[in-house]
Amino acid sequence: MVSKIKALDASVVNKIAAGEIIISPMNALKEMMENSIDAKATTIDILAKEGGIKILQITDNGSGIDKEDLPILCERFTTSKLKSFDDLQNIQTYGFRGEALASISHIARVTVTTKTKNDKCAWKVSYSEGKMIDEPKPIAGKDGTSILVEDLFYNVPSRLRALRAGNEEYNKILDVVGRYAIHSKGIAFSCKKFGESNFNLTIQSQFSIEDRIRTIFNNQVATNLIPFHIDTIKELNIISVTGRVSNLNFSYKKTIQPLFFINNRLITCEPLKRALRNTYSNFMTKGNKPFIYLSILIHPNAVDVNVHPTKREVRFLNQDAILEKIALQLHEELSNIDTSRTFKTATILTGQRTSNPPSAEKMTKHISPISENRQAEEFSQLPSSLSTQSHKSPLANKIKRYESKLVRTDASQAKITSFLQASQYYPNSSQTIASASRVTSQIVPKAIEPDTLLNLTQDVEENKERIEPDGVDDNMIIESDEEYNSSIKMNTSTLESSQDHEVESPTYTIIPRKRVDVNLTSIKELQNIVDESAHSELTNIFAGLTYVGVVDPEKRLAAIQHDLKLFLVDYASVSYELFYQIALTDFANYGKIELQTETSDDLKLVSLLSGFEHLTSKAKLDIINKLWGMKDMLQEYFGIELINEDSSDPANVKIISIPLLLKGYNPPISKLPFFIYRLGIKIDWSEEQACLDGIMKQIALFYVPEVVLTLDENDSTISEEDKISSMNASAELNETLENVIFPSIKRRLLAPRNLLKDIVEIANLPGLYKVFERC
Template identity: 40%
Template sequence: MDGDAMEIDGLRGVKRKAGEDVVPDAASRRIKALDPDVVNKIAAGEIIVAPVHALKELIENAVDAGSTSLEVLVKDGGLKLLQITDNGHGIEKDDLAILCERFTTSKLKKFEDLNNIATYGFRGEALASISHIAHLTVTTKTKASNCAWRAHYDGGKLSPPKPGQTSDPKPTAGRNGTQITVEDLFYNVPTRRRAFRSASDEYNKIIDMVGRYAIHCQGVAFSCKKHGDAGTSIAVQGATSTVDRIRQIHGVGVANELIDFSASDERWGFKAEGLATNANYHIKKTTLLLFINHRAVESSNIKKAVEQTYSTFLPKNGHPFVYLSLEIDPQRVDVNVHPTKREVNFLNEDEIIQDICENIRDKLAAVDTSRTFMTQTLLPGTIVPTGSPKPDADVPPSKKLAAKGKSTVRPYENNLVRTDASLRKITSMFQPANRDNLEALAQEGDVEPEYEITDREPVACRLTSVRELRGAVRDDMHHTLTEVFAGHTFVGIVDERRRLAAMQGGVKLYLVDYGRACFEYFYQVGLTDFGNFGVIRFQPALDLREVLSIAAEREKATAAEGELADDDDFDVVEVVETVAAQLIERREMLLEYFSLEVSPAGELLSIPLLVKGYTPSMAKLPQFLLRLGPHVDWTEEQACFDSFLRELASFYVPEQLPSLPGNAEQLEAEDAPDEVKARRAHVRRAVEHVFFPAFKSRLVATKSLMNGGVLELADLKGLYRVFERC
């Protein structure tokens, strides 16, 4: 075929406009470097999205400059004029030439300095970005300077204030500090400017941002007003306390219901403190003022956790006001992940959030137990219902004082909620002889084993597989059941053979399979404390193969009793050697991640400790070790961690115990082994004093636990309706 017949009409992949027959020149599609002006405008659009973002950068620069007073002036929502005046240390005249060039800063010299950054701004992009999309004027004076200097900027460079004039900074009258004036924001980006429909909406965002920093920055005075208005929208004095700042900005209703909280943990390298509203106050939308290392940021994870904490205390659709200042070791924080520094990443996020929410929950519960109410006596001439005693009628003055403040209205019993787990339990309804024996058993189990505290530093888990497993648990959370567990009151153990216990949530009584609940709890503990487990040491060490042989022979005997086929039979020695070889080969990984230590010679030195105050049954140890061979997926990382932690959780789940006989003589038979009595007491004590308190603070109830793991037995209001019909 002739080569001319194979000629292609045009280039593939070229999109043509309608009616266009001309193919673009190939040379025009070559890769080229963008014009610097285009690059700067793109960068500016990422950092300065709205006037409030420009203001945030200017406020942070002013606070970094040691200012004790900030004045903000706004016109047309900041699009026409945005001016901030501070009394900081000012800018040297010689530095004004490069002030608005990109990546010019006095706070960062090398990349490693990001690990210890403790200031608001550090990249030197804020003023540069503003100068590319607005007319920027800087007036500044240092303490050592005889006069102030004023400079105008355009596109990151000094520019003349009027055509034909020099661009050099000019001397002018002024006070110590810096005044930055931003005019005609987005004047050269018309598409962005047209996107702002309402100046009042932008001004409200500015007021919110100024209010956040006014609450957080102690010792700094703030004021903000519209251009042309005589009064100010925000006016906070420097000596005002945090509570009074909240009162001025968010109102008296919020300030009167605040409680303070704090949390810290050297393991995770954080310290948190703040103020939050109690159960008497709620609004339609959560207000969270979050500062991480003194920088205003947002965090959906912290917000969701706080809302879940308050859901137990507030009515439906009620939300709190929370101010939280979180200080984290700078080496654990990456502040350079978002162009506007609105979001930050930090290590051990789940653990830190959990500690903070637990402290808030404890504070809310403490306030709730001591809540007081204002009462009013009957006014003269009030009609008292028939049959009711007249107020103060024939009552001595001493009796009046004693009765003052006490309510005479009897609460409806169908609304009563158990608040003290020690009031009455199911075991108190047993026969007297049985109850005495149970109390004796409980006293025997009160002795805890001795614990040692090591100097080992906690290990930060950075494995994606573990984070994904944690995320899967959160995605599977049943919110209602989690709230029930978080606010429950333990009632008692119902059946030890079937591992059933009763708890009260609100006015409802639930039957809980504490075996399944313990499995979920220990699996989640394994994910949370991954790589940081405690250790149960064996002294002397156990022979791994002997322990595996016990389980393998038991499996073989069980198979023989079940008359299984010959194909299901196995060689005990071969199985033991196979599993032992697998564990010895992976001993370094088992020790590092799970604190399960196996020597090269096949000695079992330690197993992981998941919870203090409870020791798993050592009778389950052989079966646990044997199942690590065939039931753990050793070929893939995430599947390996998931299957191993599930086997570990099964090992830690309390074993099924025989039911208690009704006869007291049978309960304490002479031939009953002492270790059986001690184990029963240990499990009973752990269920009430270890597991259910842990469920209250740490358990994320999953949807699978809801299906068959928890059963609603009774609703107090429903029972009263039944009794009323009888």
């Protein structure tokens, strides 16, 4: 009798198994993206064609794959993350089964290009049905791995027919990328369609959680969030619960699926979702949907991650008790803020639109100094973000948008050049400090009189009112909620050598250190002064700016666009305000820049002050003694470290570190002599608030970008070396402003009223259309 039960062919088994894991292009991308995160990647780029069905490519800069591992890369149950079943109890990586790439290779054509740091070249190899088709080929490539998946489900027509349209599948891809981007702090993500120049999603590595949520969803979601936190609870095996949830002013009719990560795994937990939404129903009006993002860390021994083929579910001990604890904590958080509500109202249009809405009148009143050369009625054409938000109605959406009022730039869209390294622009430029005599001879010419010297930077410092950032975080800045400080070492050399030799960019070292809670009354009072000086409309302009470029590096003028208007700004004054705010916000929690020179005498204060010839030797020693007497305070509060190898002689006091305010930007070290000089003569050391405020002002002044002199390229008396040096300095300045300083201004600056005189409207789109009738 012939047996009816037969073993399935291996290829059939593999296709069935692949169908359990890879349901759609989104699942394939999720598996590959988790591999990239496991490989310690800091940038992940995704490209898709027809929703990832025809082409799905993911590229990262992770650790790469060793050439020796390539033959078994796409075989089932091959992994570097698990050796025994017991390892599942402490698994910390996303992957552990070794089935993802194998499953993909059985239902698609897979090509892998990879390079480790130790390899001299990259290796490219193709796979089909889990097997390597040919030997790896050496090619040029960067560190990391690129996986190209083509013709997904080409050999499973039933699954291919079950897929939705390409746009719907692509939306699923964007959704899963966005969810991982919100959770994966410190990792940059980008995603776009094949053949298109614009990215549908760009997340930079320095973005905070709020910035990531704002980019992926919208500003309405990001500005109505409150932090959520639960500390360690040993009896429930909870390590921590952190996240962001919407407050009670959040009004959103569309459902946003909650983002749940348990031990860094994206999961769906219906009981938790129901519990949290039931909690919100007690506070929110009917029809409004909350936003919920939670990262739950539970002891690995209490979590079973191997319960679902796609890993979308996990099981953990004390599940009911943990869910109840989270729901109760959410109820407590919402109860604490359930004191006031904001409700939007609509205005019924009766056929005529007012030519100048109330908000426009308000803008005309407050920002008139910006455009004092123009008629006040020009402010009737306001950007929607500043004027008529409270006057929108469904009928307003039907009004035709004319080309003269069409904004063609997106302030939230990053340029492709922002992803390039600075060394790709100007490899021969660097931050340097010369020996003291050379620095001071170039910075303080002998012809400068003492009175002139004291007023060199008066135009920047004079009449500045101080403000504090409104809680906006930026990873490019030393983060307020971070428990670590950053430190960089600057190995300095002479100015002459900096133009001839390539100098590596400074590297950051993370130094574990608990954040200091500052309760000084003087700092609180300065913060109150700051709040009172804020100008909301001007702040909105800076928050929604698009950087255009440097107009005059000698006068330190730059052009920015906001909505339909083009503005000329004094970036020295604006950056001064920015750095003062950073200094005030991160008081006593700065990073540190360690200074090193070939000759230790270059950093002696007496050497740095040697260029100020109007100072007598006694006056210089008085400055040094004054700073040395305050060295403990300077080091503790400001990261300014002074040492004296011979404590008996003040002439041996030298500075070895300065504060680090903004990651990615180092202050002009050539201004260090001025910094020391002004600390010695400009600070009122007798009164606490004046002293601290004065030091922060001098730090902000120290951080303002230097003036860059422009040279005439047609002047034959100027050497080619000087011309190239000037061009490099201008290019470096423009790149720093575009990719470091102005992005920080957008996210962190609360503009004070006194900045109104430093920004001038020079053009607006409706006005240009009136003159030229087109643009």
